[in-house]
Amino acid sequence: MNYEDEFSQDEDDDQDFLLDDENYAMSPSASQFMYRRQRLSSTNSGVVQNVPKLMDFIPDDIDKKHDEMFQFEDDVKLSYQDIPPPPGLSLKPGNLPPSGFGPSTSQGKPPATVKPIGFSITRIGEPMTQPMEEVEKPKPFAVEKLKASEPGKRSSSKSPSRQAKADGWEPPKGLTPNASSHRLSQLAAISSAPATPKRQRRRDAATKELVNLVVVGHVDAGKSTLMGHILCKLNFVDQKTIHKYKQESSRQGKASFAFAWVLDETDEERNRGITMDIARTFFETKHRRIVLLDAPGHRDFIPNMITGASQADAALLVVNANIGEFESGFDKGGQTREHAMLLRSLGVSQLIVAVNQLDKVEWSQDRYKDVESQIKVFLERTAGFTNIKFVPCSGLSGENLIERPNESCDLRKWYNGPCLIELIDELQAPKRVVDGPLRAIINDIFKSTSTSLSVSVKVESGEIQVNDKLYIMPNADQALVKAVTNDDGGASDCVYAGDQALLTLFGAFEPDTIHPGHVLTSGGKDALMPGRRFMARIVVFDIPIPIMKGTKAELFCHSLCEPVTFVKLVSEISKNNGKVLKERPRCLARNKSGMVVIETERDVAIEPYTVCKPLGRITIRLNGQTIAAGIIESRTD
Structure with missing residues (x-):
C-alpha cells in the first residue's frame, strides 16, 4: 500500500472513532464523576449551552497522541462530595472542581487542575439553576502603570519623517500602504535634506x-x-x-x-x-x-x-x-x-x-x-x-x-x-536644462557590489560633480560620487545635462536592487519622489483591439520598462485642440486620444512632462506591438 492509501485509511479510521465516541451512551454511575465543561455560545453570550457530548468531558491534559486513556468502572458509585479536593481548593458554590477526578490509568501523572473561574457545578442531566457570575477581567500590569501626560508637558524626539512632516512634507500616498516605515523615513529625510547649492561652473564655450x-x-x-x-x-x-x-x-x-x-x-x-x-x-x-x-x-x-x-x-x-x-x-x-x-x-x-x-x-x-x-x-x-x-x-x-x-x-x-x-x-543640440534639478537616468550597470556601483548614465537635467551626495530612486539609496568618466572615455570631475557618463558610486547597496531605469537625484525640495499612479494623455495607434479599463500592458519611459494597468479612462479628447469629446468612455479605439489613469506594479521614477520632459514621455506596448504613446500630466496617488 502506498502512502496515499495509508493516509486515506487513517482518515477513515479517525472519522469512525469520533462518530462512535459521540454516540456512546454512558452509564449514570460513570457519568456522575465526569466534569462537564460549560460552553458559551458565540451568538448567545452569557447562556450556557447544556448539550452534553462526550467531547465536552475530555480533560485538558489528554495526550494528543491518544496513547493515554481514562477508564471508569461502572460499579463505582461516588458523588463529587466524596472526592477529596486538591490542597488549597475549597469546593464551594461558585468554584469549579479540578478536571480529571476519579480513577485514571495515567502513568504517574497527577490529576490536572483547572483554575477557578466562577462557574457553579452542574450534574449531567440537571438543568442550570444558578446563572453564571460576572467576573471582572484583571487589567494588564503595563496598562495600570500608564499615566496620561499633563497638557503642555509632553515631549518626544522627532524622527526624520515626523520632522519633515512638520515642515510641510507629506509622504507619497502611493507608498504609505505598502512601504516600510524605514523607506518612508528615507524619503522624508531626502526631501528635507538641504538643497544642492547652485554652482557657477559651466561647460567650456570652446567645446563642441x-x-x-x-x-x-x-x-x-x-x-x-x-x-x-x-x-x-x-x-x-x-x-x-x-x-x-x-x-x-x-x-x-x-x-x-x-x-x-x-x-x-x-x-x-x-x-x-x-x-x-x-x-x-x-x-x-x-x-x-x-x-x-x-x-x-x-x-x-x-x-x-x-x-x-x-x-x-x-x-x-x-x-x-x-x-x-x-x-x-x-x-x-x-x-x-x-x-x-x-x-x-x-x-x-x-x-x-x-x-x-x-x-x-x-x-x-x-x-x-x-x-x-x-x-x-x-x-x-x-x-x-x-x-x-x-x-x-x-x-x-x-x-x-x-x-x-x-x-x-x-x-x-x-x-x-x-x-x-x-x-x-549640421544637427543642432537641443537646449539643455543645466540649471534644473538633477535627473540622471541609469542606462546600464557594469559592476555592482554591496559598497560600490559602476553605472552608465544620461544626465537629463542639472550636473554631477565628484563627491556629490546623490540618491537613487525609487529605492531611496544614498550614494557618493567617487569618479566620473565622460562620453569620450576621459576622466572628468563634472558632467552636465546632455552628457553620457560612467559614474563610480559608493554606498550601502542591497544586491540586485539597482536596475536600468532608476534615476539619480539630489536631495531637497526638488528631489524626485517615486509613485505608482499617474494621469496621462495618450494617443492610441492603429491597433485591432481598443484600450479598455483594466487593460494590462508594458510601460516604457526612458530606460524603464514596467507592467502597467489602465485603471480609469477619464475622457476622450480631440487631437487638434485637446477639448473633451466624451467623459468616461468605455474604450479608446484606434487613432483616438484620451486622458487615462495608469498604475504600475511597483514604484517608478517618472514625473510630469512639465517638470522633466525625458521623464514624462511614455510609450505603451502590448503583445509585441506599440499601442499608444503620450505624456505624464500629473501624479494621482
Whole structure:
C-alpha cells in the first residue's frame, strides 16, 4: 500500500472513532464523576449551552497522541462530595472542581487542575439553576502603570519623517500602504535634506556641441555596416582592427559583415548577423561631438531600441533601397514605420533618412525618388516630423559617407547634395536644462557590489560633480560620487545635462536592487519622489483591439520598462485642440486620444512632462506591438 492509501485509511479510521465516541451512551454511575465543561455560545453570550457530548468531558491534559486513556468502572458509585479536593481548593458554590477526578490509568501523572473561574457545578442531566457570575477581567500590569501626560508637558524626539512632516512634507500616498516605515523615513529625510547649492561652473564655450544620435531602421537595412564604415573612414578604428575583422568574417563566410563587427561586438550578434542590444560609441565631426547609439532593428528587440531612442537628440533612419527590401520594412508589420512612430513619441524631432544600398540598384535616381516620396508622406503626415533630410549612400562601398561622390560614380550624375557626415555635422543640440534639478537616468550597470556601483548614465537635467551626495530612486539609496568618466572615455570631475557618463558610486547597496531605469537625484525640495499612479494623455495607434479599463500592458519611459494597468479612462479628447469629446468612455479605439489613469506594479521614477520632459514621455506596448504613446500630466496617488 502506498502512502496515499495509508493516509486515506487513517482518515477513515479517525472519522469512525469520533462518530462512535459521540454516540456512546454512558452509564449514570460513570457519568456522575465526569466534569462537564460549560460552553458559551458565540451568538448567545452569557447562556450556557447544556448539550452534553462526550467531547465536552475530555480533560485538558489528554495526550494528543491518544496513547493515554481514562477508564471508569461502572460499579463505582461516588458523588463529587466524596472526592477529596486538591490542597488549597475549597469546593464551594461558585468554584469549579479540578478536571480529571476519579480513577485514571495515567502513568504517574497527577490529576490536572483547572483554575477557578466562577462557574457553579452542574450534574449531567440537571438543568442550570444558578446563572453564571460576572467576573471582572484583571487589567494588564503595563496598562495600570500608564499615566496620561499633563497638557503642555509632553515631549518626544522627532524622527526624520515626523520632522519633515512638520515642515510641510507629506509622504507619497502611493507608498504609505505598502512601504516600510524605514523607506518612508528615507524619503522624508531626502526631501528635507538641504538643497544642492547652485554652482557657477559651466561647460567650456570652446567645446563642441554634443549631439546624441540614434541609428534605427528595419532589420538588415545595413545600419551597423553603415556606421562601422564611417568610423573606419574617420580613423576612429585602427587599420589593424578592421583587417582582423575582415579576416575573421571571411572565414565564417560573412565577408560583408566586417564593418558591422565594429559595433556588433558579442559572439551571439556576430553569429546571428543582427544587432541585439544598444551599441554605444563616440566620434567627432568638424563642429559636433557625437555619441552614437546603434539600435537593433529586429522586432524582438524593440525594448532595447526604445532605450536607445529615449537618450537621443536626433535620429538616423536607414532604409534599404533594394526592390522588395524597402517594401517589407515599410509595409504594415515592418519596423520602419514603428521605429519612426517611436522616435517621434520619444521627443526626437531631427531626422536624417539614409537611403542605403543604392549601389545594388545601380544608383537609380527613379528608385531613390520612389523611396523618398513614399517615406516622406508617412513621416510628415502620420509621424509628425517636420525637419527631415534625405541622403543616398552605400554603407558597404562607402560612397557618399564622409565625402561627396567623385566623377566616376554614377551617383554624381544626378546628385550634388551633401554627404552623410555633413548632414550629421549640421544637427543642432537641443537646449539643455543645466540649471534644473538633477535627473540622471541609469542606462546600464557594469559592476555592482554591496559598497560600490559602476553605472552608465544620461544626465537629463542639472550636473554631477565628484563627491556629490546623490540618491537613487525609487529605492531611496544614498550614494557618493567617487569618479566620473565622460562620453569620450576621459576622466572628468563634472558632467552636465546632455552628457553620457560612467559614474563610480559608493554606498550601502542591497544586491540586485539597482536596475536600468532608476534615476539619480539630489536631495531637497526638488528631489524626485517615486509613485505608482499617474494621469496621462495618450494617443492610441492603429491597433485591432481598443484600450479598455483594466487593460494590462508594458510601460516604457526612458530606460524603464514596467507592467502597467489602465485603471480609469477619464475622457476622450480631440487631437487638434485637446477639448473633451466624451467623459468616461468605455474604450479608446484606434487613432483616438484620451486622458487615462495608469498604475504600475511597483514604484517608478517618472514625473510630469512639465517638470522633466525625458521623464514624462511614455510609450505603451502590448503583445509585441506599440499601442499608444503620450505624456505624464500629473501624479494621482
